[in-house]
Amino acid sequence: MRGVPPAVFPRRLLVLLGISLLVVSCRWGGSDDTGGERPPGAPTGVTAEAGSATSVHVMWNTVATEVSHYEVYRGTTKVKEVPGSEHMVDVPRLRPATTYVFTVRARDADGRLGPRSREVRATTPGADTADGTAPTRPAELRGRAVGSGAAQLSWSASTDDRGVVSYDVYQGGTKIHSVGGNQRAAVVTGLRPGTRYAFTVRARDAADNLSPPGATVRLATTGGADGRATAPTGFRAGSERSDGAHHLVLDWVPPRVDGVITTYEVRLDGRVATSLVYGGDAPRDRATYRFYVGREAGVTHRVRIRAMLPDGTWGGWSAERTVTTGARR
Incomplete structure (x- = not known):
């Protein structure tokens, strides 16, 4: 690691967080020498x-x-x-x-x-073979682009004589997503920058009766990489001292997207420092992370964080925070 004391950013560090295994790997210098011989990893966020x-x-x-x-x-x-x-x-x-x-x-x-x-x-819920009535169409469908690669959709609830089990999201005439019947919103990721899209939503009941589509919402993704709505929110950073060393303590709220966020990247002083990969149940409400930055007090650091979205693309960066070692949080 060029210019960085090995003690500050260890190359491999395993940290046990509750029931989640957090893998922290250094991103500076070196490379994976496997030559592509390893099989793919296990999918996360299932x-x-x-x-x-x-x-x-x-x-x-x-x-x-x-x-x-x-x-x-x-x-x-x-x-x-x-x-x-x-x-x-x-x-x-x-x-x-x-x-x-x-x-x-x-x-x-x-x-x-x-x-x-x-x-x-x-x-699966119980079936009612006598149920031949489809739910009403979802109303008040709204949508907005979330930067260059995602769209946020919301709608009002459909009604059904037996109850709505799920809502299906369509891009044009193709079903691309589904959410539970108790949800009224979805975030569609993996879209192309500077592109126009048309979305509709249909409700489904336990008997597989499908409602007519609601009104079509049309939107266009931006041409740049705006990703503010896919960035972690409520990001905070502080300093703690233990055993004669200083640590940065970060906490944040994961982006609200469909799927589970399991991977984060931390940027420290303008450089990507570490990756955080949760190997178990990743936090869905507020996440925390603590790491060593040295023994000297009075050192000021700039830090921010971003998440890898379920479609494999990076979300936006959080707000940047400035923290000084030895200072009260």
Whole structure:
């Protein structure tokens, strides 16, 4: 690490945070010498939610390395295979009122299959075969571009005689996403800069009755990399001293996007210092991180943080904070 004392930024550091394993790796100097021989890593941020009495919507975070496709398993059975550019899928032909376990694996272009993700469970609701009434269409659909690569959508609730189980989001005529029936908003990521998009939303009940689409919302992403709405919020930084050394203590609220944020990057004094990768249950409300910066008091640092979004793209940087070692938080 050029010009940086090894004690300040260790090359590999394992920290146990509650039940989450946090991997911190130095980003300065050196390189991965594996020559691409390793298989892809396990997908993180996997979630599963019932879409109807006979289907489940599975989502995951894009693996950072190049992936040919993802394989989705129900128990030990492979049930779906999707291109590496996608990170969600609907699993149909399930039984009503049944709990299922799903995992996801990534395969690279050379055929190497990575390890399974953590298991996630979803329970389909009971079916009413006599239910032939579709939910009402979602109303008051609103949308806005979130910088150059995402859009934020919201709508009012549909009504149904048995209850809405999920909402499906369409880009043009293609279904691209699904959220639970108790949600009224979605963030669509992975969009192209400077591009116009048209979105609609449809409601689905347990019997798989699909509402008519609501009104179309049209928007255009910006041409630059604005990402403020995908940046961590409430970012705070302070200094603590223990065992004769000074540490920076950071805390923040993860971006509100569909999916789980498992990876962050910390920028210290104008340079990317470390990556934080949560290997277990990543924080969804407020996250914290503490790291060593030296033994000298009165040193001023500038720090900010950003998150990798579930589609594999980086969100916006948080506000920058200035903190001096030895100063009260």
